[in-house]
Amino acid sequence: MSSFQGTARGGVGFQHSVIEEDFDDFDPYSNNHYVISHHLAHAYCASSYAPKKEICVLVSDYAGSATEELEDYEMKFSEWYNSIIECKKPVKLKSENLSIYKIKLGEYFDLKYRESQIPHPNNFSIIQSVGALYENVSRLIFNKEGQHGSLMALAAYNKRKELIKIFEEEDGEIIYHNNWQQMLYKLPSNNNDKFTLTDETKFYLADSCQNAAENILLHYAKKASELTGLKDIALAGGSFLNILANSKIYNSSFFDSVSLPSAPNDAGISIGCAFWGAVKLKDQVNKVTTDRLGIKYELDIDILNKEHKNFISFKKTNTHEVAKLIFDGKIFARCSGRSEFGPRALGGRSILASPLLDSTKNKLNKIKKRQSWRPVAPIILKEEIGNIFHGPLNSSWMTFSYNISDSNLRKMPALEHPDNTTRCQTLDYEDDPWLYDLITKFKEMTGLGVLVNTSFNGPDEPIIENYNQAIDWYLKKIDVDYLLIDNYLVERNNYFIEAIRDNKYRINNNIFILRKFNDGSHNLNDDLILSLNDISLIIKEEPLKRLFLFNQTLNFNDKLLDNKNSNLHFELYNLLIYKFFLINEVLS
Incomplete structure (x- = not known):
């Protein structure tokens, strides 16, 4: 089972290959390999954690699968792959960003409502969903991706009562305003020549965004219940990493139960795909009851x-x-x-x-x-x-x-x-x-x-x-x-670390031993970093096969036999072959 978010008809482009040349885990063209759409996978993930068999599911994220018909799909990989590479004319794609399902496992899995946005080369210029709102504002405030948790935490520091009006409800629908962004330029700035927000304005904007997200998601949660007639709701999609919004839905007293998977974001797609396969195969379908899904290591x-x-x-x-x-x-x-x-x-x-x-x-x-x-x-x-x-x-x-x-x-x-x-x-x-x-x-x-x-x-x-x-x-x-x-x-072992720091654990005046880490770094603490400012060269290869000395590359085994470096003796060699140490050559 697979699900591909960033690929659609005419949308393969120059991204990573859909099938890597060295992929050999299984035959991707096998008739047993299926592809399902993004929100459908989210919904199956949510249902796999839900305590009830019959539920309504609300999926909300930045953007899911892009299709012409805006419908879920489940098809063999070979059919899906041909559909995306054989596009011969322009297609009008829409990306799902909100979906509501009515589900009773083993009986029905019905899509009741969906909203979408038009794929845009610069998605940060428009806001058409809660996901886009949160992504826009977090990028503006923190100037990098993946800061949604920081934005949620920052909102608590706002002291202004009247918030920015980001949306309104009209005839039971959410209408997003796209004029308030320009108003920010009129707010106090740290630099009159450049658009940089003061801390107070960041707090104000974060709180306005958070308040809008909570109320919009509550609106759609109620809509899900109204459309399905159910009071047990499961939530999925990246929007529901927002714990304040989740709690607002729970505290609304509108629902008998509110459940979420351990990974409501895109990581949960894998669980959704697996659960879809189990349901389709009519295997014994067990609910997910633990988040401890990693590898079991034997401790020696x-x-x-x-x-x-x-x-x-x-x-x-x-x-x-x-x-x-x-x-x-x-x-x-x-x-x-x-x-x-x-x-x-x-x-x-x-x-x-x-x-x-x-x-x-x-x-x-x-x-x-x-x-x-x-x-x-x-x-x-x-x-x-x-x-x-x-x-x-x-x-x-x-x-x-x-x-x-x-x-x-x-x-x-x-x-x-x-x-x-x-x-x-x-x-x-x-x-x-x-x-x-x-x-x-x-x-x-x-x-x-x-x-x-x-x-x-x-x-x-x-x-x-x-x-x-x-x-x-x-x-x-x-x-x-x-x-x-x-x-x-x-x-x-503080004695050993102190000995290194005090240059006591030496082989000679120029060579001493440091701990080697898997990522190639060698700092034990801040003091040690400061004491190593004059390091000239470091061996980084694993296993240690070469010694780099004064810009010359020498074979490590030859170096062991070099009479001029007899201090690099058998005891040091035994340490090195464990691959846990670096040798640093310090300029004299």
Whole structure:
């Protein structure tokens, strides 16, 4: 099963090949290989997570499949491929951006309503959907892509009451205004010669955009219920990464249930395709009940210890010890079990800290290299959610926003945000027994079954996947105190690191050893970076086969036999063949 968003009749163009020449996972032209349209895949993904069999589904995103008829399709890949490459005349394409379905699995899957936009060479010049609105405004404020979460957080800082009128309802339809953008040029600017918004104007614009998005999506959620006669709704599409909008729909009391997949964005298309295939094959169709869909790695602590022993130590630990260290203000990175599927599904790959300290927020934002005003989010025992936060009783993958009272906020200052909201992840024992027990131990110490929980990665990086990636990342992040690998506590060997920093771990006056990371970098901490300003050359190849010395390339094995470098002896060779070290040649 496949779904291709950026390809349509006449729209193949100069983008990446639809079929890579070296693709050999399966025969793409097989009669068993089907292609389905983008919103249809989103709808199947939403239905695979929904608690009820009969539901209405609302799909909203920036843009989905582009077709002439604006209808869903499901066809063999060979037929679909021929349809896109054999276009012989101009076609009037429309891109779906909002769809409403009425679904009862095994009986019907009906499209009830759809809105679209005309594909445009510069989509940022027009706004015809919630997705386009949010994309336009986030790009304007942050000057780069993928800043939708930052825009949502920034909206809470606005203090102006009268917001920009971005849309209106007319005869039951949403009418987008496209005149308000020009009004921004009349607002206070940081630079009279260039259109740069003040912080206050950014807050105002972000809040106006967020308010419009919430009300527009609520309008369509109600429309979905009215068109289908159903009160159980499932949401999918990138627009529903907006947790404030999700909560507005949930809090409207218009629905009996509101559900979302762990990946409402385009990552969820893969789940939708798989679920479509299962339904069509009439296999036993099981609902998705977990976000832990990653690879299961076998932990061999002896191998990890041998590979990294100079830099870290391993010891078995327990939840009580870790809870006490978190209570003392220590910050943990955790890599355990399968990785999660979804942009906000956490737990197995998380950075964990105490909510009791107001310093936690600043520390985590520094580690993540995020703006200081960005909020951090909690993970909480599911049965405790109603005692501390106000919102849905279940949010396994952080898809809703919660209100927190002033009294509880005073107990957990790390969760402070101007609108007193936070994004919770609820945890059942069955989801992750070890993590559940850790939070329980923390509750026994503090009275609060809550930890701060953010993703285990750096800026613009994918989530950490395996144990070696986790160790590499941990060694480069000096502000992260400990690493948890399953039930092992990992700690830096500070003596060895200090020895390197003080130039004690030398082979001779010019050569010393540094830790080699998978990504080719070599910094252990900020102090070490500063001490290496005079490095001339670094070996980056894996495995280490060459030594670059004063702009000359020499064969590594020959260099070992070079009498003039006899200090590069067998002991050093043994270190190098593990591929965990760099040699830096420092100019004398």
